[in-house]
Amino acid sequence: MTLMTSWVESANSADTDFPLNNLPYGVFDAGNGTMPRCGVAIGDQILDLCKAEGDGLIDLGGAPVFDVPYWNDLMDLGPEAWDSLRSQLLALLGADATPRPEYLVPQADVAMRMPIQVAEYTDFYASKNHAFNVGVLFRGAENALPPNWLSIPIGYNGRASSVVVSGTDVRRPWGQLKAPDEALPRFAPCQRFDLELELGAIVGQPSDGMVSVAEADRMIFGYVLLNDWSARDIQAWEYQPLGPFQAKATATSISPWIVTRAALEPFRTATPERERPLLPYLQEPGPMLYDIDLTIGLTPEGGEETVISRTNYATMYYSAAQQLCHHTISGCPMRVGDLLGSGTISGPTPDSLGALLEMTRGGQEPVSLTGGGSRSFLEDGDTLTLYGAARGDGYRVGFGACSGKVLPALDATQIPGA
Known part of the structure; x- marks a missing residue:
């Protein structure tokens, strides 16, 4: 597989850990009075999933899962939901999609938190x-x-x-x-x-x-x-x-x-x-x-x-x-x-x-x-x-x-x- 391109320019560099091929999941704290929230790393940015889900850009067909600061609720839904989310993210962040910079937060401006509630x-x-x-x-x-x-x-x-x-x-x-x-x-x-x-x-x-x-x-x-x-x-x-x-x-x-x-x-x-x-x-x-x-x-x-x-x-x-x-x-x-x-x-x-x-x-x-x-x-x-x-x-x-x-x-x- 070769590099998949995104409208987020920093994701198209060979030097980034977070190209469109990756889309890793984390929890970030922007420090602006909002609670920590789930996000997806893309280049040097983070896609705010709480905001994207709230505005209907991400829809997993049920109750919200990104209104909490951990990924356990998404994991609960199972592999079909995991695949659906990845497909929606690829479409939302791909080079042919409409750029939506208002949903991005620079990684340099946030603190990262625990991504999951560890059970055992x-x-x-x-x-x-x-x-x-x-x-x-x-x-x-x-x-x-x-x-x-x-x-x-x-x-x-x-x-x-x-x-x-x-x-x-x-x-x-x-x-x-x-x-x-x-x-x-x-x-x-x-x-x-x-x-x-x-x-x-x-x-x-x-x-x-x-x-x-x-x-x-x-x-x-x-x-x-x-x-x-x-x-x-x-x-x-x-x-x-x-x-x-x-x-x-x-x-x-x-x-x-x-x-x-x-x-x-x-x-x-x-x-x-x-x-x-x-x-x-x-x-x-x-x-x-x-x-x-x-x-x-x-x-x-x-x-x-x-x-x-x-x-x-x-x-x-x-x-x-x-x-x-x-x-x-x-x-x-x-x-x-x-x-x-x-x-x-x-x-x-x-x-x-x-x-x-x-x-x-x-x-x-x-x-x-x-x-x-x-x-x-x-x-x-x-x-x-x-x-x-x-x-x-x-x-x-x-x-x-x-x-x-x-x-x-x-x-x-x-x-x-x-």
């Missing part, structure tokens, strides 16, 4: 490269992958209450830490704070009972960039026997724009060859991954950004559809607004890893920064920014940025019992 949050561990690299650090190469890893999408239930939109500051957490040479743990601020580059899948339809991989794929409304902030030293002490808990509860940042499954359709690709067959219920009926380039940028306080990793979502071992299918096999109901984290996305080379834990080999080999300095783990004042885009012929379907700044831990006088 589950994070997976679905990159073989990441799982192997982390396993080597903790268990050695011969026991790097758990015995079940090649057969099952491994995950844990996280905190929906900790999911925040890009631009939200993240405070360094306190927790129990225990060094190998210490007899007992101590209560202190995290010293090994890390990021994890992930893609988040947003579940747009509920389930009641097990769904197939194909059905799960159709239930996915769209995707966001996701940073699973991780306190590695807290995690090392707490994770046995039940896995991550407080180490993953500080924050999970997501990008403000939801890139729809329809926009990503031209970029589908298959999961990699497998060492052993998956059980039949997990086998994919067709390509379920996407060819999406991903980048991590680290900017120290007062410094310039260093790109510390470039990778691609296509390296994953399990797709979001497989993860969602597996999530339902026990009868677990899925809800509109459920968020599934892919797990850290790491490629096969040292410059394509998705977490500092891997890049620095557990902190032993620091990453150099532009302008001097280095990082083993995140320092106060660091801003982490994730970028992602699928690339077509003369255009790209991008996510915008997903960023967060690390704030210092609370002073001990503010912590009970510290």
